[in-house]
Amino acid sequence: MTNSVSKPFPWHLLAPPDPAELPLPPPARPAEGVRLLRGAVYGVLDASRPLVVDLWLPEDVGGPVPLVVFVHGGGWRTGTRDAVGPRFQNWQPGPFVRLVRAGFAVASPDYRLSGEATHPAQAEDLAACLAWLHTRAADLNIDTTRTVLWGESAGGHLAALTALTQHRRRGSATVTGCVTWYAPTDLAGLAEDHPGGAFDPRNPSTRESLLLGGAVADRPEQARDASPVTHVGPDAPPFLILHGTDDVLVPAQQSVRLAEALRAVGHDPELRLLPGGNHLWVGLSDEDVENCYALTADFARRCTSA
Template sequence: MTAGQVLKGIEFSHPGGATPLLLDLYLPAGSYAGADQDSEAGGPGFPAVIHFHGGGWRTGERSSLGPTVDGFGLSPIEQLVEAGFVVASADYRLSAAATFPAQLLDAKAAVRWLRTNAAHYNLDPDRIYAWGDSAGGHLASLVGLTTGAVEKGTSQTDDRVAAVAAWYPPTDLASMGRQARPDAVARADDPGSREALLIGAQPADAPDLAAAASPITYVHECAPPFLLIHGTADRFVPAAQSASLAEALQSAGAGVELLLIEGADHMWSLPDGSQAAARQATAATIDFFRRQAQKH
């Protein structure tokens, strides 16, 4: 990784009755903590990406992209930093600790913390983007689509993100079960599914809860640009989840790019064990954020 700073375990929120939520902050070469004056940095600051990890909302940890992707050694977070982005990878409450919408509130709190501290870390508050994989892609999508929804007791700081990239995200909990592949490893309508644990009920038995936790519910014409990447052989989250959200965004007049990677399973696993899908997804994500950053 190009020389820079990695600041680990920064507390950004402490929800009542929960343990403190932490994030890791990756600063690119030329950036530095403690700026507090844009004029010293010679410009508006670095663009920033906030990352939310996967794990079915019940496992996983910040700064991880899952065991398979981590095992490839591609370090997508570090690649983004080398491309000139500040990256924050944040915790959120898992489903064993709290049901939805706690996870979304935590994700929004991370965005607000990053914007509040933008000057201190020499980043541009108008170029903050969201990125996540699997459950984290679901949260990144919700963050992008629910801007301005301020909950009681939360900061009034803007929770807006300027673009979203999501890897194999659940987007419509009610339809996931029927969209599952014949060889699916997990289905949303299975008893005790990850989705059921997230909302506290089986999606089919609680359609209002399922809809409230589904990004597709919140699609609107002013949504930020989206990049959705999914493997066509995903046995955990059907590729139709990304395709359906892309279609809804396009129909609403919002900007969206959909990349389907042929033969790739969840976490970019391929039958030959190669890194090709993970490399393609990482390159497309960096290119997408670069193009977004260049617009401002």
């Protein structure tokens, strides 16, 4: 009879995988000239679902291409990473395919929603995605030194917040421009901007309060830290700020506040207030919606031109 010698368990096998070393998803081809890598894992967090990003990449290009990172909206509470908004759901080809055919790569990440984690988790996730994209730049044939963030509604808030703080991070993508569509930018100022007291900062069930983990009025420091206007400084990249004048969910004054804060430190943001435009571009003509997209694509091109 032989004595078996127990070996120590290889505990390292239980360690979470390093997203920088995980294989990329197999490519699909949703449109001519476009490769789609759907659901690449960029973040593995304890007690949380893996965080993934979709990658829309051009085929048969020479050198690395500039990058647009789209951040979806949904009040930090819901939303899907490939949804630009209801006015674009029937576009053929879609907004991302059009950007790829214009010479960009597009990344559209998930992030933790407010039912999963409160601020600053969402901004931390976006920063982690930018770092992962930088690490995998050679694999993806992207140039992360030419990165434009673009977000709508809550995604615009996160895009702006990240664009204004990304310069503090090393070993990550360099944000060279930011586009916001109807985005909240000053959470403490929402009550003042909403007409007729439509926003109650003492209400713990508003989207903004759920983001902060409590009523906006009860969390002034968190509200300040979560507001892009707080982080405006000399290192801010160029901004294109689009907002409808008739927005009943996020008043256009929120975009004005961001533009004024940028101007106060010497920047020259491009602010466009669209008459009759409500949230999600409700109320605008198809031509006006097309123009919002065209302005965004042209701005991205100018911000990433070599």
